[in-house]
Amino acid sequence: MSTGNEILLTQAAIDGELDAAGMLDFENRLAGNASLAAEYGRLKTLREVMRRELVKPVAPQALRERVATMAAPSIAPRVARVAPPWQAMAASAILAAGLGGASTWVALQPTIQGNNLADTLIADHKRGLLSGQPFDVASSDRHTVKPWFATRFALAPKVVDLAPQGFPLAGGRIDVIAGAPAPVLIYRHNEHFISLTALPAQTASAPQALVIEGYSVQVWRDGGTDYWAISDIDPVELSKFRQLFEAAAKAGSEKNG
Amino acid sequence: MPHLDDAYALAHWLAGNSADAEDIVQEACLRALRGLDRYAGGNARAWLLTITRNTAFTWLARNRPKALAVTEDIEALAPADGAPTPEVALIEKADAAAIEFAIGALPPPFKETLVLRDINGLSYHEIADIIGVPLGTVMSRLARARGLLMADLGRPEAK
Numbered sequence: 001m002s003t004g005n006e007i008l009l010t011q012a013a014i015d016g017e018l019d020a021a022g023m024l025d026f027e028n029r030l031a032g033n034a035s036l037a038a039e040y041g042r043l044k045t046l047r048e049v050m051r052r053e054l055v056k057p058v059a060p061q062a063l064r065e066r067v068a069t070m071a072a073p074s075i076a077p078r079v080a081r082v083a084p085p086w087q088a089m090a091a092s093a094i095l096a097a098g099l100g101g102a103s104t105w106v107a108l109q110p111t112i113q114g115n116n117l118a119d120t121l122i123a124d125h126k127r128g129l130l131s132g133q134p135f136d137v138a139s140s141d142r143h144t145v146k147p148w149f150a151t152r153f154a155l156a157p158k159v160v161d162l163a164p165q166g167f168p169l170a171g172g173r174i175d176v177i178a179g180a181p182a183p184v185l186i187y188r189h190n191e192h193f194i195s196l197t198a199l200p201a202q203t204a205s206a207p208q209a210l211v212i213e214g215y216s217v218q219v220w221r222d223g224g225t226d227y228w229a230i231s232d233i234d235p236v237e238l239s240k241f242r243q244l245f246e247a248a249a250k251a252g253s254e255k256n257g
Numbered sequence: 258m259p260h261l262d263d264a265y266a267l268a269h270w271l272a273g274n275s276a277d278a279e280d281i282v283q284e285a286c287l288r289a290l291r292g293l294d295r296y297a298g299g300n301a302r303a304w305l306l307t308i309t310r311n312t313a314f315t316w317l318a319r320n321r322p323k324a325l326a327v328t329e330d331i332e333a334l335a336p337a338d339g340a341p342t343p344e345v346a347l348i349e350k351a352d353a354a355a356i357e358f359a360i361g362a363l364p365p366p367f368k369e370t371l372v373l374r375d376i377n378g379l380s381y382h383e384i385a386d387i388i389g390v391p392l393g394t395v396m397s398r399l400a401r402a403r404g405l406l407m408a409d410l411g412r413p414e415a416k
Contacts, residue, residue, distance in 0.1 A: 008396045011403070015374065017381050038342075042407050045348045049410075050375055053353040059265035063279045067261060067286045127287065136315055176292045 006036055014043050117177070117199075118228075122215050124175045124184070125195040125230040135171030135186045145172045149183045157183045157198035157225070160248035167194070167241050187241070194231040194241060201226045211235060218242045222249060260302045261286075263377050264309040270372040271313045273324070273361055285312040306377065307387045310369060325365055343411025351410040359409040367402035374399055 006029070012018050013026045030037050128135070137148045142159040149156040149172060161169060170186040170193065177199060185196040201224050210217040216235040220227050220242055227245070231238055264285060268278040285308045292308070317324050351359075360368060366388075373384045381399075385392045 004397075004400075007400050007404075011396060011400050012381075015381070015399075038345075042343055042345055042348060042411065043403060045345050046403060046407055046410070047375070049348060049351050050356060053351065053356050054376065055353075056262070056376055057266045057269040057275070057278070059261045059282065060275070060279065063265065063282060064261060066283055070283070070287060071290055124291065127291065138319060181292075 006033075007039060010036065010040050010043060013040070014047060118210060118212055118217055120177060121175075121195070121197055121228050121230050122212060122217070124177075124197075125193075125215070128173060128184075128186070128195060129193060136173040138171040140169050140171075142169055145169060145185065148172060152181070153183055157185060157196075157227075158222070158249040158252060159185060160245060160252055162187065162241070162244050162248060165244050166190075167244065189231070189233055189237065189241065192231055192233045194229055194233065194238070196245070197228045197230070199226045199228065200224060209235060209239065220246060222246070260305045263302055264305050266376050267306055267309050267369075267372055268313050270360065270376060271310075271365070271369060272317065272321075277316075277321070281313045281316045282309065284316060285309040288312060300383070303379070303383050303387055306373070306379070310373075310387055314365075341413050343407040344413055345411070347413065348407060348411040355410060356406075359406050362409070363402055363405055367398050367405065370395055370398040371402040371406075 009018075009022075009026055009029075013023060018026060030040060137145060139145050139148075140163065142161050146156055146159040149159070152174065159169070159172075163169065167187045167189050170188045172186060173184045174181050175184050175197065176182070177197065183198050185198075187194040187196060201221055208219055210219075214232060216229075216231055216233060216238040218229040218235075218238050218241070227242075229238055229242055229245075231241075233241075261282070265278060265282050268281040268285070269275060272278045272281055285305070289305055289308050314325070360371065363371065369388065370384060373379045373387060374381075379387070381392055381395050385395045388395065390398075
Protein backbone atom coordinates (compact mmCIF):
# COMPACT_ATOMS: atom_id res chain seq x y z
CA MET A 1 0.00 0.00 0.00
CA SER A 2 1.29 3.44 -0.82
CA THR A 3 1.73 5.91 1.98
CA GLY A 4 -0.17 9.19 2.12
CA ASN A 5 2.89 11.14 1.08
CA GLU A 6 3.49 8.93 -1.91
CA ILE A 7 -0.07 9.48 -3.05
CA LEU A 8 0.38 13.24 -2.82
CA LEU A 9 3.62 12.92 -4.75
CA THR A 10 1.86 10.86 -7.42
CA GLN A 11 -0.81 13.55 -7.74
CA ALA A 12 1.82 16.23 -8.07
CA ALA A 13 3.60 14.21 -10.77
CA ILE A 14 0.35 13.78 -12.72
CA ASP A 15 -0.47 17.47 -12.37
CA GLY A 16 2.97 18.54 -13.58
CA GLU A 17 3.73 20.22 -10.27
CA LEU A 18 7.09 18.47 -9.70
CA ASP A 19 10.34 20.02 -10.83
CA ALA A 20 12.85 17.98 -12.82
CA ALA A 21 14.66 16.65 -9.75
CA GLY A 22 11.40 15.75 -8.06
CA MET A 23 10.17 14.01 -11.19
CA LEU A 24 13.37 11.98 -11.47
CA ASP A 25 13.08 10.93 -7.85
CA PHE A 26 9.45 10.02 -8.37
CA GLU A 27 10.16 7.89 -11.42
CA ASN A 28 12.79 5.98 -9.45
CA ARG A 29 10.26 5.27 -6.72
CA LEU A 30 7.67 4.26 -9.26
CA ALA A 31 9.99 1.67 -10.76
CA GLY A 32 10.45 -0.10 -7.45
CA ASN A 33 6.93 0.07 -6.07
CA ALA A 34 4.15 -1.90 -7.76
CA SER A 35 1.28 -0.49 -5.71
CA LEU A 36 2.46 3.05 -6.34
CA ALA A 37 2.67 2.28 -10.05
CA ALA A 38 -0.88 0.93 -9.95
CA GLU A 39 -2.09 4.09 -8.23
CA TYR A 40 -0.28 6.16 -10.83
CA GLY A 41 -1.98 4.19 -13.60
CA ARG A 42 -5.40 4.66 -12.06
CA LEU A 43 -4.90 8.40 -11.64
CA LYS A 44 -3.70 8.75 -15.20
CA THR A 45 -6.72 6.84 -16.44
CA LEU A 46 -9.06 8.99 -14.37
CA ARG A 47 -7.54 12.11 -15.81
CA GLU A 48 -7.75 10.82 -19.37
CA VAL A 49 -11.34 9.74 -18.92
CA MET A 50 -12.28 13.13 -17.47
CA ARG A 51 -10.62 14.88 -20.37
CA ARG A 52 -12.34 12.63 -22.84
CA GLU A 53 -15.83 12.80 -21.35
CA LEU A 54 -16.23 16.17 -19.68
CA VAL A 55 -16.99 19.30 -21.61
CA LYS A 56 -16.16 22.55 -19.88
CA PRO A 57 -19.43 24.45 -19.49
CA VAL A 58 -19.60 27.62 -21.57
CA ALA A 59 -21.43 30.71 -20.33
CA PRO A 60 -24.77 31.05 -22.16
CA GLN A 61 -25.11 33.97 -24.55
CA ALA A 62 -27.89 35.54 -22.48
CA LEU A 63 -25.66 35.65 -19.40
CA ARG A 64 -22.83 37.09 -21.49
CA GLU A 65 -25.11 39.88 -22.63
CA ARG A 66 -26.44 40.60 -19.14
CA VAL A 67 -22.93 40.90 -17.80
CA ALA A 68 -21.95 43.17 -20.68
CA THR A 69 -24.89 45.50 -20.01
CA MET A 70 -24.05 45.48 -16.32
CA ALA A 71 -20.52 46.55 -17.12
CA ALA A 72 -21.43 49.15 -19.72
CA PRO A 73 -23.52 51.69 -17.72
CA SER A 74 -20.86 51.98 -15.04
CA ILE A 75 -18.47 53.52 -17.53
CA ALA A 76 -20.46 54.79 -20.49
CA PRO A 77 -22.26 57.80 -18.93
CA ARG A 78 -19.11 59.19 -17.37
CA VAL A 79 -17.09 58.81 -20.51
CA ALA A 80 -19.90 60.38 -22.52
CA ARG A 81 -19.71 63.60 -20.53
CA VAL A 82 -16.22 64.41 -21.72
CA ALA A 83 -15.92 62.44 -24.93
CA PRO A 84 -17.89 61.98 -28.12
CA PRO A 85 -20.44 59.15 -27.94
CA TRP A 86 -18.46 56.87 -30.20
CA GLN A 87 -15.79 56.58 -27.51
CA ALA A 88 -18.35 55.50 -24.97
CA MET A 89 -19.64 52.99 -27.43
CA ALA A 90 -16.15 51.73 -28.07
CA ALA A 91 -15.57 51.33 -24.34
CA SER A 92 -18.73 49.29 -23.93
CA ALA A 93 -17.90 47.28 -26.97
CA ILE A 94 -14.55 46.31 -25.51
CA LEU A 95 -16.27 44.98 -22.43
CA ALA A 96 -19.07 43.33 -24.31
CA ALA A 97 -16.69 41.56 -26.62
CA GLY A 98 -14.51 40.54 -23.71
CA LEU A 99 -11.38 41.53 -25.57
CA GLY A 100 -8.10 41.77 -23.79
CA GLY A 101 -7.33 40.17 -20.45
CA ALA A 102 -5.89 42.15 -17.59
CA SER A 103 -5.46 45.26 -19.72
CA THR A 104 -9.23 45.73 -19.90
CA TRP A 105 -9.49 45.67 -16.14
CA VAL A 106 -6.72 48.17 -15.67
CA ALA A 107 -8.14 50.52 -18.27
CA LEU A 108 -11.40 50.66 -16.37
CA GLN A 109 -10.03 51.67 -13.01
CA PRO A 110 -9.80 55.45 -13.39
CA THR A 111 -13.44 55.74 -14.43
CA ILE A 112 -14.63 54.09 -11.24
CA GLN A 113 -12.53 56.24 -8.95
CA GLY A 114 -12.71 59.94 -8.35
CA ASN A 115 -16.44 60.06 -7.82
CA ASN A 116 -18.34 62.19 -5.49
CA LEU A 117 -18.82 60.02 -2.42
CA ALA A 118 -22.57 60.52 -2.21
CA ASP A 119 -22.97 59.59 -5.90
CA THR A 120 -20.93 56.44 -5.32
CA LEU A 121 -22.99 55.43 -2.32
CA ILE A 122 -26.25 56.05 -4.16
CA ALA A 123 -24.97 54.02 -7.10
CA ASP A 124 -24.08 51.15 -4.75
CA HIS A 125 -27.48 51.40 -3.09
CA LYS A 126 -29.21 51.24 -6.47
CA ARG A 127 -27.05 48.39 -7.66
CA GLY A 128 -27.80 46.47 -4.49
CA LEU A 129 -31.51 46.83 -5.17
CA LEU A 130 -31.24 46.07 -8.90
CA SER A 131 -29.32 42.86 -8.33
CA GLY A 132 -32.29 41.61 -6.33
CA GLN A 133 -29.91 40.82 -3.49
CA PRO A 134 -29.12 43.98 -1.56
CA PHE A 135 -27.14 42.04 1.00
CA ASP A 136 -24.36 39.48 1.28
CA VAL A 137 -25.61 38.31 4.65
CA ALA A 138 -29.36 38.25 5.14
CA SER A 139 -30.42 38.39 8.74
CA SER A 140 -32.69 40.43 10.95
CA ASP A 141 -30.60 39.41 13.95
CA ARG A 142 -27.88 41.87 14.81
CA HIS A 143 -26.06 39.08 16.64
CA THR A 144 -25.60 37.43 13.24
CA VAL A 145 -24.75 40.54 11.25
CA LYS A 146 -22.30 42.04 13.72
CA PRO A 147 -20.03 38.96 13.91
CA TRP A 148 -20.26 38.61 10.13
CA PHE A 149 -18.72 42.05 9.82
CA ALA A 150 -16.35 41.46 12.73
CA THR A 151 -14.66 38.65 10.81
CA ARG A 152 -14.14 40.98 7.83
CA PHE A 153 -13.26 44.33 9.35
CA ALA A 154 -10.91 45.38 12.12
CA LEU A 155 -13.56 47.79 13.35
CA ALA A 156 -17.05 46.41 12.92
CA PRO A 157 -19.82 49.00 12.59
CA LYS A 158 -22.35 49.44 15.35
CA VAL A 159 -25.33 47.25 14.63
CA VAL A 160 -28.51 48.15 16.44
CA ASP A 161 -31.98 46.65 16.32
CA LEU A 162 -34.65 49.16 15.35
CA ALA A 163 -37.42 46.70 14.52
CA PRO A 164 -39.76 47.95 17.27
CA GLN A 165 -39.46 51.46 15.82
CA GLY A 166 -40.35 50.28 12.31
CA PHE A 167 -36.86 49.89 10.85
CA PRO A 168 -36.03 46.16 11.01
CA LEU A 169 -32.52 45.06 10.11
CA ALA A 170 -32.43 43.19 6.80
CA GLY A 171 -28.79 42.27 6.48
CA GLY A 172 -25.36 43.52 5.56
CA ARG A 173 -23.07 43.71 2.59
CA ILE A 174 -19.62 44.94 1.68
CA ASP A 175 -19.12 47.73 -0.84
CA VAL A 176 -15.87 49.08 -2.10
CA ILE A 177 -15.62 52.81 -1.51
CA ALA A 178 -12.58 54.70 -2.74
CA GLY A 179 -10.61 51.50 -3.07
CA ALA A 180 -11.31 50.17 0.41
CA PRO A 181 -13.99 47.72 1.50
CA ALA A 182 -16.67 49.33 3.64
CA PRO A 183 -19.38 47.67 5.73
CA VAL A 184 -22.97 48.45 4.74
CA LEU A 185 -25.97 47.69 6.94
CA ILE A 186 -29.32 47.27 5.27
CA TYR A 187 -32.45 48.26 7.12
CA ARG A 188 -35.99 47.88 5.88
CA HIS A 189 -38.73 50.46 6.24
CA ASN A 190 -42.12 49.34 4.96
CA GLU A 191 -41.23 48.23 1.42
CA HIS A 192 -38.08 50.33 1.18
CA PHE A 193 -34.45 49.67 1.92
CA ILE A 194 -31.98 51.91 3.69
CA SER A 195 -28.26 51.38 3.00
CA LEU A 196 -26.18 52.53 5.94
CA THR A 197 -22.48 52.72 5.10
CA ALA A 198 -19.83 53.17 7.79
CA LEU A 199 -16.69 55.00 6.64
CA PRO A 200 -13.66 56.32 8.47
CA ALA A 201 -14.41 59.95 9.35
CA GLN A 202 -13.25 62.38 6.64
CA THR A 203 -11.35 65.48 7.65
CA ALA A 204 -13.79 67.87 6.07
CA SER A 205 -17.14 67.77 7.82
CA ALA A 206 -19.69 66.18 5.53
CA PRO A 207 -23.10 67.70 4.75
CA GLN A 208 -25.80 66.56 7.14
CA ALA A 209 -28.71 65.95 4.81
CA LEU A 210 -29.01 65.85 1.04
CA VAL A 211 -31.47 64.87 -1.62
CA ILE A 212 -29.83 63.62 -4.82
CA GLU A 213 -31.76 62.23 -7.77
CA GLY A 214 -34.70 61.59 -5.49
CA TYR A 215 -32.61 59.72 -2.92
CA SER A 216 -32.45 60.98 0.64
CA VAL A 217 -29.02 61.06 2.19
CA GLN A 218 -28.26 61.56 5.88
CA VAL A 219 -24.71 61.82 7.20
CA TRP A 220 -23.61 61.84 10.78
CA ARG A 221 -20.44 61.24 12.71
CA ASP A 222 -19.94 58.96 15.66
CA GLY A 223 -16.41 59.10 17.03
CA GLY A 224 -14.07 58.14 14.19
CA THR A 225 -16.82 56.87 11.94
CA ASP A 226 -19.03 58.65 9.44
CA TYR A 227 -22.41 57.00 8.86
CA TRP A 228 -24.05 57.52 5.47
CA ALA A 229 -27.71 56.54 5.23
CA ILE A 230 -29.13 56.32 1.69
CA SER A 231 -32.73 55.54 0.85
CA ASP A 232 -35.63 56.45 -1.39
CA ILE A 233 -37.85 57.07 1.64
CA ASP A 234 -38.95 60.55 2.61
CA PRO A 235 -36.14 62.75 4.03
CA VAL A 236 -38.18 63.24 7.21
CA GLU A 237 -38.44 59.49 7.71
CA LEU A 238 -34.73 59.04 7.07
CA SER A 239 -33.96 61.75 9.58
CA LYS A 240 -36.11 59.86 12.08
CA PHE A 241 -34.13 56.71 11.29
CA ARG A 242 -30.93 58.59 11.96
CA GLN A 243 -32.13 59.83 15.34
CA LEU A 244 -33.28 56.35 16.34
CA PHE A 245 -30.00 54.80 15.22
CA GLU A 246 -27.89 57.37 17.05
CA ALA A 247 -29.93 56.99 20.23
CA ALA A 248 -29.76 53.18 20.10
CA ALA A 249 -26.03 53.20 19.30
CA LYS A 250 -25.39 55.55 22.22
CA ALA A 251 -27.47 53.42 24.58
CA GLY A 252 -25.60 50.36 23.33
CA SER A 253 -22.13 51.78 24.01
CA GLU A 254 -23.12 52.93 27.49
CA LYS A 255 -24.44 49.47 28.27
CA ASN A 256 -21.21 47.90 27.08
CA GLY A 257 -19.24 50.25 29.28
CA MET B 258 -15.91 40.35 -19.29
CA PRO B 259 -12.78 38.26 -19.72
CA HIS B 260 -12.69 34.81 -18.12
CA LEU B 261 -16.47 34.60 -17.97
CA ASP B 262 -16.37 30.99 -19.15
CA ASP B 263 -14.02 30.03 -16.35
CA ALA B 264 -16.25 31.69 -13.79
CA TYR B 265 -19.29 30.02 -15.29
CA ALA B 266 -17.66 26.58 -15.37
CA LEU B 267 -16.72 26.82 -11.69
CA ALA B 268 -20.17 28.08 -10.68
CA HIS B 269 -21.83 25.39 -12.78
CA TRP B 270 -19.98 22.61 -11.03
CA LEU B 271 -20.42 24.06 -7.57
CA ALA B 272 -24.14 24.74 -8.02
CA GLY B 273 -24.85 21.60 -10.04
CA ASN B 274 -27.18 23.30 -12.52
CA SER B 275 -27.07 26.08 -15.07
CA ALA B 276 -29.83 28.33 -13.68
CA ASP B 277 -28.14 28.71 -10.31
CA ALA B 278 -24.77 29.04 -12.01
CA GLU B 279 -26.05 31.99 -14.05
CA ASP B 280 -27.33 33.73 -10.93
CA ILE B 281 -24.04 33.17 -9.15
CA VAL B 282 -21.90 34.38 -12.04
CA GLN B 283 -24.05 37.46 -12.51
CA GLU B 284 -23.72 38.34 -8.85
CA ALA B 285 -19.99 37.62 -8.93
CA CYS B 286 -19.50 39.90 -11.95
CA LEU B 287 -21.43 42.62 -10.20
CA ARG B 288 -19.10 42.34 -7.24
CA ALA B 289 -16.10 42.22 -9.53
CA LEU B 290 -17.18 45.41 -11.28
CA ARG B 291 -17.88 47.07 -7.97
CA GLY B 292 -14.48 46.03 -6.65
CA LEU B 293 -12.49 46.85 -9.76
CA ASP B 294 -10.35 49.40 -7.98
CA ARG B 295 -9.35 46.79 -5.42
CA TYR B 296 -7.89 44.69 -8.22
CA ALA B 297 -4.17 45.30 -7.97
CA GLY B 298 -3.12 43.82 -11.28
CA GLY B 299 -1.73 40.35 -11.80
CA ASN B 300 -3.76 37.26 -12.41
CA ALA B 301 -7.19 38.51 -13.51
CA ARG B 302 -8.53 35.00 -13.98
CA ALA B 303 -7.63 33.91 -10.44
CA TRP B 304 -9.08 37.17 -9.15
CA LEU B 305 -12.42 36.62 -10.87
CA LEU B 306 -12.46 32.96 -9.81
CA THR B 307 -11.85 33.97 -6.19
CA ILE B 308 -14.85 36.27 -6.31
CA THR B 309 -16.93 33.64 -8.09
CA ARG B 310 -15.96 30.97 -5.60
CA ASN B 311 -16.81 33.16 -2.60
CA THR B 312 -20.03 34.36 -4.20
CA ALA B 313 -21.01 30.76 -4.98
CA PHE B 314 -20.66 29.66 -1.38
CA THR B 315 -22.48 32.72 -0.01
CA TRP B 316 -25.20 32.25 -2.60
CA LEU B 317 -25.56 28.52 -1.94
CA ALA B 318 -25.59 29.04 1.82
CA ARG B 319 -28.40 31.53 1.38
CA ASN B 320 -30.46 29.76 -1.27
CA ARG B 321 -29.48 26.09 -1.19
CA PRO B 322 -28.30 25.43 2.35
CA LYS B 323 -28.73 21.69 1.89
CA ALA B 324 -26.17 21.63 -0.90
CA LEU B 325 -23.47 22.70 1.55
CA ALA B 326 -24.44 20.47 4.45
CA VAL B 327 -21.38 18.55 5.55
CA THR B 328 -21.95 16.39 8.56
CA GLU B 329 -18.55 14.85 9.04
CA ASP B 330 -15.12 16.27 9.59
CA ILE B 331 -14.15 15.81 5.98
CA GLU B 332 -10.42 16.35 6.42
CA ALA B 333 -10.36 13.30 8.71
CA LEU B 334 -12.55 11.23 6.44
CA ALA B 335 -10.65 8.03 5.68
CA PRO B 336 -11.32 5.57 2.88
CA ALA B 337 -13.40 2.63 4.01
CA ASP B 338 -11.32 -0.35 5.13
CA GLY B 339 -11.55 -3.37 2.93
CA ALA B 340 -12.98 -1.42 0.02
CA PRO B 341 -12.05 -3.14 -3.21
CA THR B 342 -9.23 -1.58 -5.18
CA PRO B 343 -10.72 0.47 -8.02
CA GLU B 344 -10.23 -1.21 -11.37
CA VAL B 345 -8.54 0.69 -14.16
CA ALA B 346 -10.68 -0.99 -16.80
CA LEU B 347 -13.86 0.20 -15.12
CA ILE B 348 -12.58 3.76 -14.69
CA GLU B 349 -11.65 3.70 -18.35
CA LYS B 350 -15.22 2.84 -19.32
CA ALA B 351 -16.91 5.58 -17.28
CA ASP B 352 -19.11 7.91 -19.33
CA ALA B 353 -19.84 11.60 -18.88
CA ALA B 354 -23.02 11.04 -16.89
CA ALA B 355 -21.29 8.75 -14.39
CA ILE B 356 -18.37 11.13 -13.95
CA GLU B 357 -20.63 14.14 -13.52
CA PHE B 358 -22.68 12.27 -10.97
CA ALA B 359 -19.58 11.18 -9.05
CA ILE B 360 -18.15 14.73 -9.01
CA GLY B 361 -21.53 16.10 -7.98
CA ALA B 362 -21.54 13.77 -4.99
CA LEU B 363 -18.19 15.02 -3.65
CA PRO B 364 -18.24 17.18 -0.50
CA PRO B 365 -17.94 20.86 -1.57
CA PRO B 366 -14.31 21.41 -0.44
CA PHE B 367 -13.14 18.40 -2.46
CA LYS B 368 -15.32 19.31 -5.40
CA GLU B 369 -14.09 22.88 -5.71
CA THR B 370 -10.45 21.78 -5.53
CA LEU B 371 -10.96 19.15 -8.20
CA VAL B 372 -12.89 21.50 -10.49
CA LEU B 373 -10.34 24.30 -10.17
CA ARG B 374 -7.59 21.83 -11.04
CA ASP B 375 -9.13 19.55 -13.65
CA ILE B 376 -11.78 21.76 -15.26
CA ASN B 377 -10.26 25.24 -14.87
CA GLY B 378 -6.71 23.90 -15.10
CA LEU B 379 -5.21 26.03 -12.33
CA SER B 380 -1.94 25.31 -10.55
CA TYR B 381 -1.77 24.21 -6.91
CA HIS B 382 -0.53 27.66 -5.95
CA GLU B 383 -3.39 29.45 -7.67
CA ILE B 384 -5.91 27.11 -6.05
CA ALA B 385 -4.36 27.66 -2.61
CA ASP B 386 -4.70 31.42 -3.13
CA ILE B 387 -8.27 31.21 -4.34
CA ILE B 388 -9.54 28.94 -1.59
CA GLY B 389 -7.32 30.50 1.05
CA VAL B 390 -5.80 27.26 2.38
CA PRO B 391 -2.19 26.00 2.53
CA LEU B 392 -0.72 24.19 -0.45
CA GLY B 393 -0.66 20.92 1.50
CA THR B 394 -4.40 21.14 2.04
CA VAL B 395 -4.97 21.64 -1.67
CA MET B 396 -2.90 18.54 -2.37
CA SER B 397 -4.62 16.37 0.19
CA ARG B 398 -8.10 17.53 -0.87
CA LEU B 399 -7.26 16.81 -4.47
CA ALA B 400 -6.01 13.36 -3.53
CA ARG B 401 -9.16 12.68 -1.52
CA ALA B 402 -11.40 13.98 -4.32
CA ARG B 403 -9.73 11.76 -6.90
CA GLY B 404 -9.64 8.83 -4.51
CA LEU B 405 -13.41 9.11 -4.05
CA LEU B 406 -13.96 9.44 -7.80
CA MET B 407 -11.87 6.40 -8.57
CA ALA B 408 -13.56 4.39 -5.86
CA ASP B 409 -16.93 5.38 -7.28
CA LEU B 410 -16.16 4.86 -10.97
CA GLY B 411 -13.93 1.84 -10.55
CA ARG B 412 -16.08 -0.08 -8.08
CA PRO B 413 -16.22 -3.67 -9.40
CA GLU B 414 -19.90 -4.27 -8.54
CA ALA B 415 -20.97 -0.99 -10.12
CA LYS B 416 -21.48 -2.56 -13.52
